[in-house]
Amino acid sequence: MIEFKNNLKKQIHELLDSEYPLESIKLEINYTPQMKLGDLALPFPFQLAKIMHRSPRDIAAEIAPKLIALEGINKVDIAGGGFINLYINRDKFFQQKLQTTVKSSLTSEENKIIVEHTSINPNKAAHIGHLRNSCLGDTLARCLKYKGENVEIQNYIDDTGVQVADVVFGFMEIEPKTLEEVKSIPEKFDFYCWDLYTRVADYIEHHPGSKEKKSKILKNIEEGTGVEAKLAQHISQRILKAHLKTMQRLDISYDLQACESSIIRLEFWKLAFQLLKEKKATYFIEEGANKGCWVMKLEDESQQEKILVRSNGIVTYVGKDIAYQLWKFGLLKKDFFYKPFVKQGKKTIWITSSKKTTNFPEFGQGSCVYNIIDIRQSYPQKIVIQGLRSLKFVEQAEKSTHFSYEMVALSPKSLEELDVNVSEADRDKDFLEISGRKGLGVKADDLLDKLDEKALVEVEKRNPNLSVEKKRRIAQKIACGSVRYFMLKFARSSIIIFDFEDALSFEGETGPYLQYTFVRINSIFRKLEENFGFNQTDLQSLIKSSDIRLEVLPESEYSDFWEIILYVSKLDEEVLHSLNSLEFLHLAKYTFELCQKFNAYYHKYSILSEKNRDIKNIRILTIHFVRNTLKTALDLIGIPRPERM
RNA sequence: GCGCCUGUAGCUCAGUGGAUAGAGUGUCGGUCUCCGGAACCGAAGGCCGCAGGUUCGAAUCCUGCCAGGCGCGCCA
Numbered sequence: 001m002i003e004f005k006n007n008l009k010k011q012i013h014e015l016l017d018s019e020y021p022l023e024s025i026k027l028e029i030n031y032t033p034q035m036k037l038g039d040l041a042l043p044f045p046f047q048l049a050k051i052m053h054r055s056p057r058d059i060a061a062e063i064a065p066k067l068i069a070l071e072g073i074n075k076v077d078i079a080g081g082g083f084i085n086l087y088i089n090r091d092k093f094f095q096q097k098l099q100t101t102v103k104s105s106l107t108s109e110e111n112k113i114i115v116e117h118t119s120i121n122p123n124k125a126a127h128i129g130h131l132r133n134s135c136l137g138d139t140l141a142r143c144l145k146y147k148g149e150n151v152e153i154q155n156y157i158d159d160t161g162v163q164v165a166d167v168v169f170g171f172m173e174i175e176p177k178t179l180e181e182v183k184s185i186p187e188k189f190d191f192y193c194w195d196l197y198t199r200v201a202d203y204i205e206h207h208p209g210s211k212e213k214k215s216k217i218l219k220n221i222e223e224g225t226g227v228e229a230k231l232a233q234h235i236s237q238r239i240l241k242a243h244l245k246t247m248q249r250l251d252i253s254y255d256l257q258a259c260e261s262s263i264i265r266l267e268f269w270k271l272a273f274q275l276l277k278e279k280k281a282t283y284f285i286e287e288g289a290n291k292g293c294w295v296m297k298l299e300d301e302s303q304q305e306k307i308l309v310r311s312n313g314i315v316t317y318v319g320k321d322i323a324y325q326l327w328k329f330g331l332l333k334k335d336f337f338y339k340p341f342v343k344q345g346k347k348t349i350w351i352t353s354s355k356k357t358t359n360f361p362e363f364g365q366g367s368c369v370y371n372i373i374d375i376r377q378s379y380p381q382k383i384v385i386q387g388l389r390s391l392k393f394v395e396q397a398e399k400s401t402h403f404s405y406e407m408v409a410l411s412p413k414s415l416e417e418l419d420v421n422v423s424e425a426d427r428d429k430d431f432l433e434i435s436g437r438k439g440l441g442v443k444a445d446d447l448l449d450k451l452d453e454k455a456l457v458e459v460e461k462r463n464p465n466l467s468v469e470k471k472r473r474i475a476q477k478i479a480c481g482s483v484r485y486f487m488l489k490f491a492r493s494s495i496i497i498f499d500f501e502d503a504l505s506f507e508g509e510t511g512p513y514l515q516y517t518f519v520r521i522n523s524i525f526r527k528l529e530e531n532f533g534f535n536q537t538d539l540q541s542l543i544k545s546s547d548i549r550l551e552v553l554p555e556s557e558y559s560d561f562w563e564i565i566l567y568v569s570k571l572d573e574e575v576l577h578s579l580n581s582l583e584f585l586h587l588a589k590y591t592f593e594l595c596q597k598f599n600a601y602y603h604k605y606s607i608l609s610e611k612n613r614d615i616k617n618i619r620i621l622t623i624h625f626v627r628n629t630l631k632t633a634l635d636l637i638g639i640p641r642p643e644r645m
Numbered sequence: 646g647c648g649c650c651u652g653u654a655g656c657u658c659a660g661u662g663g664a665u666a667g668a669g670u671g672u673c674g675g676u677c678u679c680c681g682g683a684a685c686c687g688a689a690g691g692c693c694g695c696a697g698g699u700u701c702g703a704a705u706c707c708u709g710c711c712a713g714g715c716g717c718g719c720c721a
Contacts, residue, residue: 310719
């Protein structure tokens, strides 16, 4: 549809430029609110009215007859206060749709795009808040790839931070366990750490001297020395592997795991610090509260200066993040070493290393970077981007995007079901923030297990004869689709107040509804082959044949047919719209609406039992287009397509 | 205190300055000799937080107010 509209715009300019000041307005082509008003709407007479000091209706009436010359349009109307509505030549449009094989009319704009998402602290199991991040990030990456971009997906691992130190503290002081004993803890290790982590804060508070012990642990972890560093390494890597497995259940994968420990050991910060000092982007504080610190002044005057290096000489998190961002753009004159981390089928996921390795692919060197991090990190993200600008990397600063989104919170009801203790103060709130530290949260694997189980019951009901293994696989796909749609259906600025009933639903606006629709279409094609011997070859020759006569359709069916064909054609526009706004709910809701339209059509028009061959063929072609588009859309939002369910 | 975000149907949420503000869910009523009922059709349900302003046109933009949330660490 993008191409069709662009072509129309070009023609409109050719027809009208000499008589009307079109160059001073934005020529938009919208859709009419109702099909009886036509297919496309031109609101530009309203804009012209202002410039030409005439009524929009008059201008529209004057221009409309001239537009009948537009190729692909066979009727032009004026409507409302001055809209020009266009009626597409349906037969021609459909014929063209039959013949075009071009997949996407979108084109790439970047050399390489780096998408960082997930980035969970490797000290506990992943929870539903993390799932929102990963689902958004993965969908972004899929859409960018569809657009033709070269995309590298990175997952940042803070394997030397206080959160890992907390769990190390737990193993050393609370449990206590040796490295060997920790290694022999059976699965699920991430769940084990989840519980341990919640005990640490409480323990430290009630045991004097704990804070000093934790500081020492943190120092050893950062410096890579002692048993603390070995424990941290083991814990973080094992939990990272658990996270990757969880994400694999959602069909989410990565190219690179970028570790903070590598950034520290390779002294990325030193180079970044040097740059910042050279460009006078950071300066030393001699007096006052921040005496002895290196800080960065914020462009926003009202905000105070941000500390990059503490008075004790240790760099802050934001400082390290600036170094990492510089590396992503290839602006740091240093690179990581890399080694293979895990294999997923044929794919290898790599991890950074500070020790010399050889034979690795190229990472980093992006021309554009998306950081998917929740909105609470807006402030540090702003500083990172400003850091680039201060270093005169203006272009890179503009190509740095903080893809932010609101948090996932827990409803009071969901907390009851989780059977956790809630403080008096928290009980009156509308929702509660997830807190790994307090153990308040729904673990991703627990949610997926529940969905697996529930889906399996449904699959069992409908497909008792399938093998257990097959049924299980289908149930897993349904669980995946369910979570992914759920995480996508809300706008980024909307707090998701998690509720089990909503999240576990398979009816209405849900992933399984979309999957069910796809399964239904496939089932029709299967029956066409079983009952009539109509196979893939027959379909292809039907597509190629020019013998499609739409006039055989009765009027009401003609209009229903057209509504679907027009809607199917909008996919590329929806993808672009989602990418431009970074709101993938547009694509999700488009896919949902496509399914709604198909299901309504399905109930109204039978394909298998239709006796009129011409009508039957048109119906087959119609659902063929729906199937193709739905397939692409589902792939883009990462919802698996089961054959049966 | 300063900054950002949110307020739309009973509930959960969409809505790109454009035509009669839409979905899902829940409630009520229908469809079934049906290509898969995880479905479809219909009904009821709205001072789009409040008050001004800009505009041919405002749920959408601007200002003020009210209510709620999140940021503003030598935490990450």
